[in-house]
Amino acid sequence: MAVPGGRTTDLDLASARSIVERAIDKGEQLGLRGGFAVVGASGALVTASRMDRGGAGGMARARSKAWISATQQIPSFEHLQRMGFVGEQVANGFKQCSPEARFPGAGGMPIRDPSGAVVAGVAASGATVSPFFPTDIAQENMIADGKPANPEDLVVHYAMGLPYVGQHGDDHKRWEISFGPFPDDPPAGRGNDPAPVAADQPEHRWAVSLADAVMERAQAAGVLVAISVVDHRGDPVQQDVMDGAPTAATFLADGVAAAAALMQVPSHVLAGRYQEPGTLAQLAALLPVPVLASPGGLPVSVDGRVVAGLGVGGPPPHVCAEIAQDALRSLS
Known part of the structure; x- marks a missing residue:
């Protein structure tokens, strides 16, 4: 039987694992610990990995955000905004119809094939993989293209090979909480520096x-x-x-x-x-x-x-x- 065109296609396991390994490489370079998940466009899990000492619960949160990005074909931040707009009854109904979206947090990103079709979603969460800046981290590592880059979004965008775009609101405000005022003339930063293969996992x-x-x-x-x-x-x-x-x-x-x-x-x-x-x-x-x-x-x-x-x-x-x-x- 011929398969009809237009069907939903999930990212293959080898490609998904490659994205997750890049995230782990970057996470270790930055001194972070957490989990990363890739969910296919159909909503089916493809792969997920937890870094050593990554913390309980992170994999489930990452999987939920990846599911949202994959199936709704938008960043999970945008989905979160929509749920806030439609009201509690509709938002609760969405979760009842889509139980794998039980953690509707920001940070999940859709993955597209060369034609532009969404084939998966990827997300991160965990012990120190979050949108907040650890106070003991090197500040230059949290700057990308002259802008503050929060750890969670930086790792995900690096893994996807994309320029940094924050997904959790005001990075400048969180920077100030951890480090004080952001420099008026900031350096380009080292957030996008290539990460070596993780060696301590x-x-x-x-x-x-x-x-x-x-x-x-x-x-x-x-x-x-x-x-x-x-x-x-x-x-x-x-x-x-x-x-x-x-x-x-x-x-x-x-x-x-x-x-x-x-x-x-x-x-x-x-x-x-x-x-x-x-x-x-x-x-x-x-x-x-x-x-x-x-x-x-x-x-x-x-x-x-x-x-x-x-x-x-x-x-x-x-x-x-x-x-x-x-x-x-x-x-x-």
């Missing part, structure tokens, strides 16, 4: 290697998967979706990874532990992130201590579990 590199090992085994098995690597609290560290994988795969991988990390057992064990009717639902209501009691998630231990969870989703659950186990063995 061991957890991130490990998580990417684990995701790569999963994809290598999935490709050999002839299946398409999504991968989620989470920390021991269930917060994402690395998320990747192979091109063409089922859209549900992302949510399945997140659920089994969180189950394995939070409970420190393979994800399918939960079903046997909580057999009384309604108990699993009660458990899910207690936890800070969704969990899934199905094969595909495994705890990851270092020196006898669970430090992470690996989740694989997409194919039949038993296949996901086998791929996850093989990938973990390959890195042990």
Whole structure:
């Protein structure tokens, strides 16, 4: 069957990862810590990465802002302004219809292909990736083209290869809060200086290697998967979706990874532990992130201590579990 023209196309994984890696390079150069997400124009996640010590919650906020920019095809700052204009009832209705837009913050940017069509959105958030200037950062690094450049927007625009344009309102006012008056005759600044490849992200590199090992085994098995690597609290560290994988795969991988990390057992064990009717639902209501009691998630231990969870989703659950186990063995 021929595919009709005009359909929504998502950015491919390799290109999305390249944008995220540029963001991490710039973030490390500036001494920042946070997470970065790329969501396809369809609203499906493509990839997300958290820098070492990037802080819990940043990946979820970045993913939400990227979703808004990708699906609404505008900077999330513009969407935020629209929601403020239309009134509370309409804004709440938007969030109910679009639950992945639950954090409608500024800073997300649409990504366009050479024809100008939006194929994804990218955003950042985290412990120190924000629109506020850290007081201990070199001031010259926060100036781009002679203008104050807040950390979050600077990193995102650098990653996209775009000139800096602030997305969070008055950069001059935030500069004054951190540093005092902006110079009358400012230097061009070093905000746009090329960033070297990040060299101090061991957890991130490990998580990417684990995701790569999963994809290598999935490709050999002839299946398409999504991968989620989470920390021991269930917060994402690395998320990747192979091109063409089922859209549900992302949510399945997140659920089994969180189950394995939070409970420190393979994800399918939960079903046997909580057999009384309604108990699993009660458990899910207690936890800070969704969990899934199905094969595909495994705890990851270092020196006898669970430090992470690996989740694989997409194919039949038993296949996901086998791929996850093989990938973990390959890195042990």
